[in-house]
Amino acid sequence: MAGMVPLLIGITIISFAIIHLSPGGPVELATSMDQRVTAQARQKLMHIYGLDKPLHIQYADWLLRLVRFDFGNSFLDGRKVLDKIVERLPITLLINILSLFLILIIAIPIGITSAIKANSFYDKFMTVFVFMGFAMPSFWLALLLMSFFGIQLHILPILGIKSLFFDELSLAGKILDVARHLILPVFVSCFVSLAAMSRYIKTNMMDVLHKDYIRTARAKGLSETKVIYKHALKNALLPVVTILGLSIPGLIGGSIITETVFSIPGMGRLAFEAVMARDYPVIMAELIISALLTLIGNLIADIAYSWADPRVRIGKRNV
Amino acid sequence: MIMLRIKNLKNYKLPIILAAFLFVISGCSQRTDFKNNSIITASIGDARTLIPILATDSASAEISSLLYNALVKYDKNINIVEDLAQGWDIQDGGLKIIFYLRKDVKWHDGAPFTAKDVEFTYKKLIDPGVRTAYSGDFEKIKEFNIIDDYTIELVYKEPHAPALSSWGMPIIPYHLLKDEDLNTTSYARNPIGTGPYKFKKWVTGEKIELVANPDYFEGAPLIKNYIYRVIADDASMFLELQAGGIDLMGLTPLQYKRQTNTLFFKKNFNKFRYPSFGYTYLGYNLKNDKFKDVRVRQALDYAVDKQEIINGVLLGMGRTATGPFVPESWAYNAGVALRPYDAQKAKELLAQAGWRDTNKDGWLDKDGHIFEFTIMVNQGNDLRQQAAQIIQRRLSQVGIKVKIKVVEWSVMITEFINKKQFEAVLMGWGLAREPDCFDIWHSSKTKEGEFNFISYKNDEVDQLLVEGRRIFDTKKRAKIYKRIHEILYEEQPYMFLWIADQLPIVDKRIKGIEVAPAGIYHDFIHWHIEKEND
Amino acid sequence: MLLEINNLQVNYFSARGKTPAVCGASLAIKKGEVLGLVGESACGKSTLALSIANLISPHEGKIAEGEIIFNNRNLIGLPEKELRALRGREISYIFQDPSSALNPVYTIGEQITEVLLGHENISKESAKEKAIQALKSAQLADAERVFSCYPHQLSGGMKQRSMIAMATILKPKLLIADEPTTALDVTVQAKIIELLIKLKNELGLSILFITHDLNLVSTIASRIAVMEKGKIIRYETKGLSKPAAAEKRKTETQSKENVLEAKNLKKYFAVETGFFRREKGIVKAVDGVDISLKYGQTLGIVGETGSGKTTLAKLLAGLYTPTEGKIYYEGNKKIIRKDFQMVFQHPFDSLNPRMKIEDILKEGLLIHKIAEPSNIKQRLCDLLDMVQMPKDSLDRFPHEFSGGQRQRIAIARAISVEPKVIICDEPVSSLDVSIQGKILQLLLELQERLNLSYVFISHDILIVKAISTTIAVMYQGKIIEQGEASQIFEHPAQEYTKELMSAARY
């Protein structure tokens, strides 16, 4: 855990420097070329945002507030940044956890069976299949699906996470409504990330299948099912735990596209809007929070790994 | 073995899964009763604040206009008319304005609207601690006097003709905000106004819901619910229109011309078309030697076919512009004639100015330098980028080499425009109904961050601009601004490119829409829905 | 005959097509017999062993031809199901490295009972009982505890005993032991061999004992088949003697000067794990070593795997920075690079696979500008000559040579810069016995000719004795005994030294 502090400080310094040293800024963005806004009025805004102070003071101010878990107020609407993030985090987490879950459910069998049948037609077919998802620009795939399921077939809603008449629905209706809205976004974010995970599992599985203990298991006269599903599978899936931790930043990055296409008010879209509007406090908070999520994810992965792997769980006893 | 397992699964589980899936994807996507009472519109961006004096984005302004009233407003023919003020007097040649307020107006919470609210709004507008961007017009007020609860008297430092229209600023409630810090108050997301609609709910990034104000002083709006959806991508928004999730949106020219002509659209939607209040232009940096010669600027105007741009970029959904006013404005000079596209004439003028292709390389040159400049465009604006490409091609035909540089908006403003580090820039002005354009053309407004960034200077224009501000009589003012229009077109500090059309599309069940010079929204409270029977 | 292999041909698939691994090998094992199978690494002996119960993965290779008659049944072409019934029950295997042959995520108990549950209709309780019994007869004292241990919690020897328990629990007819002791410490090796002999007698096993160590196999096998390039080339009845190393040079040139000296040398490694790199502990690889080497002499260092001898070698060669302590090179603190060279353990690894021999040998010359550009070629030929390699080697890549040849090239590289000291880290341990002697011979000759001093490191006390003037015995990072070679050999002071010697004499 102690290792997290220098990581976090590094993250804050890098992002603060990049964002604040860049040309342009939030005030110009909001008010430029608006005839009603005078140059003096802009100066006043700069002062209110604290943008006229020296950079290191701005950083120190910001860091001091951060320690108290105060991310400041958004330049755009004056709201507490934390409030803005808290209201958007759940939906992003929901979609990402669902698609991660789905990715695992699909990628594990694909990875395992392709490893077992390496170089067969099945393996090649699966290779092409999973790469199909990876090779399509996700927004392109999303638009095609929206147009097909939403407009042509008219069977799925295409935008948002709930219908406009959501409030009038019964509880079951509400759940169903959200579920219907989630189908396309979850499918898209799952399909585009399927390749990485299933390839990873396949590679692992192939590695494991070459291990001596697999040969031992065969030499013991165990059935092939036992050899693969008992001896190989667990060893092949163990490293997946660590990959899950590392995949968090990628998912948050991917959310930017998915949430924009599907008009889902989550972290990704907040990030994009903040970037486009130079809403520094929000950008910084997004960076810190996604970094935190990544760190927490890795911590959980570390813990899960040591729980799952006896080599780590039970330390070496001196015999 | 895997195959085997799937086979087993197939036997009994698959039908269940399939059934569950069908159940999920079925389900009615429309609710008739909901549709009968609601109008749904959409925007790319979410509103930022519903305190109108703080809002700088169009989404916030749009919602605010339904929630609040100002002292004055424009009617459908673009005249200033009463809103919260039921009348006014202009005295002492414009030094003093007295507003008489309506007495029957109540805030949505039932509190009466009084002069106190107007004073409060004024004080907040000039408060340096409030992050409003609109203090400029109000700083010209010397005294703000409350005569009684429903009468206010304003004394200006000097006569200021745009003053009246500046009171189109929505009024915010004193009784709710007096103890609040405007910059951070939660009121910004839970506003109380005087307008035709009351605030109901705001789901960030998703939608804002308003509900009709039954006690509105002009009568309750006919459509009960107003829902403003946020849809982040324009292609998605158009899909959602087709899916029936939106009743009203602005179309792009392409969508208007090519994508909405199907039977489906004809059956379900009405399209409208009317000119917008604004123009797009190519501004030259007049500090740059290349553009100092008026003949060069006129030549450039001759060399570019504006109608071609309108046809190509707007697919014909726009009009040519001859100056800084739109034809609907009383300031517009209809006598200014458009220069035709004439490449030959352009070449002649350029030759007169000394630009000739002496070395036969296809590019004009003078004193050993070829005629070359960069047009700057902000990113994310496809129309302007396409226009720049057409201009680039046309100018190359008369021997001028043009480069296009696409820059993010705030960077373009701070790093290039404000510092005058540009050669030519393709931008637009949104116009107020008030024709005063002192800030854009007066030679005193060339400092960093001010709007005469092209450094235009013409003594006659300077003088006319000052005069135009001091006179309140519209007829006299019209004469002044028509002259300005004429001079600017002759001198070509900008190449005036186009005035685009607004192209809204509205669901057919919504009736009562009237197209007027001011557009379609002037009469929004009288829009109604033809009930569908399911 | 229990097993008869006739004209077996096995191919592996590779990027370049089929590569034959076993080409027409024939072999027979009688009931109750221990047959030794020796050969250099990659001669096909392991493939042969795996083919018997057809454990060659269909993705990797295939038995192309021949027959394997076990108990009067040809195993080739037998359906997988019947083969599976034989594996573990009639034919069992023990592999080289018990740490990788046992599944790390299951307990020893689970892995042993699995054999019983897979082959017999038996309850879990009685399977456990039997398993513990088997662990006991594999001479694991604390059998109940071992039963519930994960492999990583056990020492190498215990793991191999567990493997043996697992392999013999169903009293198979044939036990195939593929290098069962190679990965183990010398002192443990002997005990494992003893155990195998005991079990063979108790259960009436036939054993196919595969190893590269001819000496070792002669202690257990009655007949020894020698394999080369995929074929059995001859049978031996008894082991060869230890390397016929040349008579140790009489150390006439008694020098008083130390060419190399280490004082209180320590090297600790930190162990870190996980994303956050927590420090988990410290390994004291070398923990306070004092040694010295005089001009023209050879210092032998002997110790088991993990005793820290390789770390010591790298410290002496300047590859590691000591945590504590000092090394003096001819009295200096700083190493003179060209004067102190090293020969490594694995000839397959010590030559850059992407460089030609010429480039490998030239590198030192270029770095230290030893030869004129015009003379380089001549110098390279001389070097090859000195290590008895043909001149046309220059144009070839390392993979074209055998282990012994590569080690000669590595020695040539070491002497190319005209060093004073060469640190030899197990230079012969991965070579065939027959070649070991020749390499030692070469080293001695070169010492004489070039007046070299050696630090010679090995786990094999006999080899060390054959070449060293003085010997230091290393154990757990410390030198526990050192002195004149003959003295240590004849009158070992430490119990551990005695153990090492008795293991080696086996």
Place this chain on the structure above:
Amino acid sequence: MFKNKLTLFGAIIVGALAIIAIFAPFISGHDPAAIDIQQALLAPSSAHLFGTDQLGRDLFSRIVYGARVSLVIGFVAVGISIVIGLAIGSIAGYYGGRVDSVLMRLVDIMLCFPSFFLILALVAILEPNIIIIMVVIGATSWMGPARLIRAEILSLKEREFIQAAKVLGASDFRIITRHLIPNGIGPILVNAVLGIAAAILIESSLSFLGIGVQPPSPSWGNILMEGKSTLGVCWWLLLFPGVAIFITVMGYNLLGEGLRQRYVVRDK
């Protein structure tokens, strides 16, 4: 190496694309920048193989020229990331100790950023031109190569031929360039091939958000972006650039996968 048909297929795609990009002027048949409003939004025909866009430009030639832009982005971005990765990874792996832990800490910090968000922020804040995009993608994706190279070097470092070179007195530079890199290049090559595909996708995603390569230079991303607004009518504007990206990324991935089988998954 091309025993696997998929790898061969990938290699053919990659090769064909390279040829298309290099010989774009001879293949395209039209000037990709030639605006002709009269010819706007024509469906595919023999005159315009892939149809025309809103300004009447020939879509086929724009896609052919777009291959140049997209591939250049892929190659240069990956080049930058590999150069940075090589430098940092080899220094960290080779020197170890403090240098290693500081550099790897930096890698960890960079890995905590959602890379697409970082790219987006940087490109938006700086300027969405092709050079900035390439540099930013490169500068935010070197951590993978760096880790890979470090790991490769750590394992190579323990190899005896590296130790032998050290004992011979070879300089660090010589060891890194002559011994380490030639032996560790396989995985890096695989990473590079996959990285090119990823960079092309990133550019198209940036274009979708309006901050990719800006017109008039055609990249597949911005062609697709322009086509997006015509969804439902001018299908060719959406289909062809999307398919171009799809095929390219697929080709690079299949090739990368084949190379991985060869270089990374070492057979015993």
